[in-house]
Amino acid sequence: MRAARTLRFRGAAVAAPLLVALSAAVPAAADSVKLPAVRSALGADESCVAASGEQAGGLPWALAALGHARSLTLSQGAGVTVAVVDTGVSTTAAGLSGRVTALGGAGEDCVGHGTFAAGLIAAAGAADGGPAGLAPQAEILAVRGTDERGNTSAARVAQGIREAADAGASVIYVGVALAEGKAELTNAVGYASREDALVVAPLAPDTLPKDRATGDLVAAEPWYWPAAAPGVLAVTDYGPDGGRPDNAPVVSGADLAAPGDSVVGLGPRGKGHFIGSGASLAAAHTAGAAALVRARHPEMSAAEVSRQLTEAAYPAAPPRLDPYAALTAVLAENAGAVPRPARAVVPAAVSEEPRRRALVVAAVGAGVLLLVAALAVVVPRGRARGWRPAG
Incomplete structure (x- = not known):
């Protein structure tokens, strides 16, 4: 665990906020327990997810824990394109209308997971509160990372990452974690990094599959892809009480932790809300924070944005995402983060003659x-x- 430290901000030296205490003090909306759960895949005989008839009022706990209101005074993600490599993103979803560009058939979302994640990243929110994204002025690029039912493969995700990089996305959110595909996904991430795109992915799947013979949950793998690939910002989740569900996959190696459990978001149809849990949703919040930093500091490279998010995070194990600190912290190690003084030049020795x-x-x-x-x-x-x- 990192030692507590004081970060240097422009104009003052202040301590990083205690996100654990804040998240514990702000419960989820009282009516969120009535919301339908967002899913990552559907069965072959299931119809597309229906519109939710329920809405959550008030400020979601995740936005309060991340200091959403303070961050918006500095950046709202304008001019940044975030690719969502997932089940698709509905172009007509509430809060995203007019800011979604889809590649191929990714503008339709039968499952709802991609739209939910895109909402956490960039939804404009409503006047009466409710779910909103961290970067409400960012553009969303919908990229198909699964089939219409949510089934996926390493080849499909790798292709989605490459397509997102080719389309000019500066942040690429991947909504899945795969136990296989190391070579394909590592190569795809490397390609995106060369295009100066930051890939953000969940450290592990939201849920583990069950053994068909015993019905028991399959043990978690030591690592998942693309999160384990070099250059990826791997994210795990925590809930309103600062902990994780008992049945959540336990995998080490996260770069960051972010709100991901009992998270409220929008659906692909209608104005109703859904609720979800898992590292994929924590990764969506992190992608939104990355959009804020890229908008405020366009001179930063993808690698520098990743360092800004991790080094300015609240010190814990793993560090906890703090968007406001990432927007304001001055890290000497980040070349280009702030103007540097001119290099001192020592004059040549004067002749003694x-x-x-x-x-x-x-x-x-x-x-x-x-x-x-x-x-x-x-x-x-x-x-x-x-x-x-x-x-």
Whole structure:
């Protein structure tokens, strides 16, 4: 666990906020327990998710824990495109209308997970509160990372990451975690990194599959992809009480933790809300925070944005996402994060010859002055005595 530290901010030195206490003090909306749960996949015989008839009022606990209102005074993600590689993003979803560009058929979302994640990233929110995204002015690029039912593969996700990078996304959110596909997904992430796109992905699946023979949950893998690939910002989740559900996959190696349990968001149809839990939703919040930083600091590279988010995070194990600190912290290690003073230039050594000449001239001048002074005394006295020697 990192030691507590004070971060240097522009204008003052302040301690990072205690996100654990804040999240525990702000419960989820009282009516959120009535909301239908968002899912990551549907069965072959299931129809597309229906519109929710329930709405959650008030400020969601996740936004309060992340200091959403303070962050918006500094950045709202304007000019940044966040790709959502998931089940698709509905182009008509409440809070996202007019800001979703879809590749292929990704503008329709039968499952609802991609739209839910996109809402956590960039939904405008409603005047009476309710779910909103961290970067409400960011643009969303919908990229198909699964089939219409939510089934996926490493090849499909890798293709989605490449398509997002080619389309100019500066932040690429991936909504799945796969136990296989190391080579394909690592190569795809490397391609995105060369295009200066930051890939954000869940550390592990939201839920583990069950063994068909025993019905028991399958043990978690040591790592999942693309989260384990170099250059990816791997994110795990926590809930309103600061902890994680008992049945959540336990995997080490997260770069950040963010609100992901009992999270309220929007659906692909209607104005109703859904509720969900898992690392994929924590990754969506982190992608929104990355959009805020990229909008405020366009000179930063994808790698520098990743460092800004992790180094400015609240010190814990793993560090907890703090968007406001990431927007204001000045990290000396981040080249380009703030203007640097001009490099000091030491002048070349001055030649000693002019100095020596000056000393010689001064010595000669002093000797001449002494001689003149002596003559001024001796000559008059000699004349007065007729140049006769003394007594």
